[in-house]
Amino acid sequence: MDFTEVVRRPAYEQVAEQLREAILSGSMPAGSELPSERELTDSFGVARTTVREALRALQAQGLAIADRPTSPLRVARAAELSAGPARDAFVHLLRLGAAPLSDLVELRCALEGAAVGAAARQRRVVLDDARAEVEVMRGITDDVEAFEEADVRFHLALVAASGNEALHLVMLAVREPVGVHLLASLRALGDPVPVLRRLTREHAKIVEAIEAHDGTLAAERVAAHIRGLYKRSLG
């Protein structure tokens, strides 16, 4: 006889599973409201506490969203999913992974290199946001905090221009821990002005390469730019 191990799945998990499948399969349209907790209690034949635990799980995964507290949950739309918990998953991953800064920088180079390559391949690239941030940076002289913020927006705009949501997601997650170190490096500079000027020029050059649809050149420039940024931190 070969017996098979007994499986015990908690009720809240089964409830969550069914709801999850209903959402992902599209039988509950994005944006529509979920049934009230008391209704679900009847539908599944479990107590409200059980239903609530299932809902908390769905909420944490970003498949269900509460616009305001105390308002009924809605099925998440695609865009909301990537903006919220999906990004958190990678933020948590990188924080718990405790990867050294050099690894994160390497990862960032790979992501952004691929992003600008993809952006350059597009027939019509939307780079308005990126260009706008370059202008912002041109207007900054020695305010490293403001510069760093513009820098974040610039690089995210680059990745957004690629139109690749997966790249964008991971980029969002990796940008944060790495940005902290950048800011520290900039702050440690005696005279930040020439450095900020140089970085701004590099940004402009990257945009130029993408506009010229030269993906290889753009990728090279991005990689050089990023590695240069963290050279000091990495020693």
Add this chain to the structure above:
Amino acid sequence: MDFTEVVRRPAYEQVAEQLREAILSGSMPAGSELPSERELTDSFGVARTTVREALRALQAQGLAIADRPTSPLRVARAAELSAGPARDAFVHLLRLGAAPLSDLVELRCALEGAAVGAAARQRRVVLDDARAEVEVMRGITDDVEAFEEADVRFHLALVAASGNEALHLVMLAVREPVGVHLLASLRALGDPVPVLRRLTREHAKIVEAIEAHDGTLAAERVAAHIRGLYKRSLG
């Protein structure tokens, strides 16, 4: 007067937030057990139902894990995060249509390209695992399932050879959602034998390039290999 909107955060969310921060900050080491629900009830001064809702959220995010049902929760390890919620995030993204498969393939190219590049730069590369998998694939004729499994191990070995933990973690998450489509493509083949042969040769060529410390060539070969794999799926 400029008033600021009143913020109301549910108790379960605040409990989850505190626990999450404790986990991510490392004050609860990975693998260690969380306090029992009744202890947390006392610590936070809330009812057990509230604590449980917070725990369900952490569990859904993958930060807390129950080995068996009815066993106390433990703090997750990084690898478990990439295998769990981060992977699910991609799966949900795909199913909800927030990102096409081609985006994930593109991401995978970027990650693996960077990985083999980094591996080639190392003075002494450890490619034994990758080579072993190539041998396994050489021994397979038409068993696509076994081939796919060896393929997974091969590509993970490549990324592991780069020594970059961040790349590895993200790769773990993206590999499976993408692998499902690969398997479907292979199954759809009338005669898989010549295809598997070709893929095996490509794998061997990639290993060769890394051993020759030619990162550029290795990256090119990896990218071509991966894109070729999914050409059918992408149409």
Add this chain to the structure above:
DNA sequence: GTCTGGCAGCTGGTCTGACCAACAGGCAAG
């Protein structure tokens, strides 16, 4: 001595029933 059985005290899983605050709608008095 070792092994067995059973008890006691944990844990998580679930339920019941209750109360409150916030919101939406209807309805009546101004």
Add this chain to the structure above:
DNA sequence: CTTGCCTGTTGGTCAGACCAGCTGCCAGAC
């Protein structure tokens, strides 16, 4: 037509209870 109240619904929270499964201890049987 507005104001204001009343009511029913929703989510948020609580207290208390019970069960099932696990763990460790200890006494009795061999």
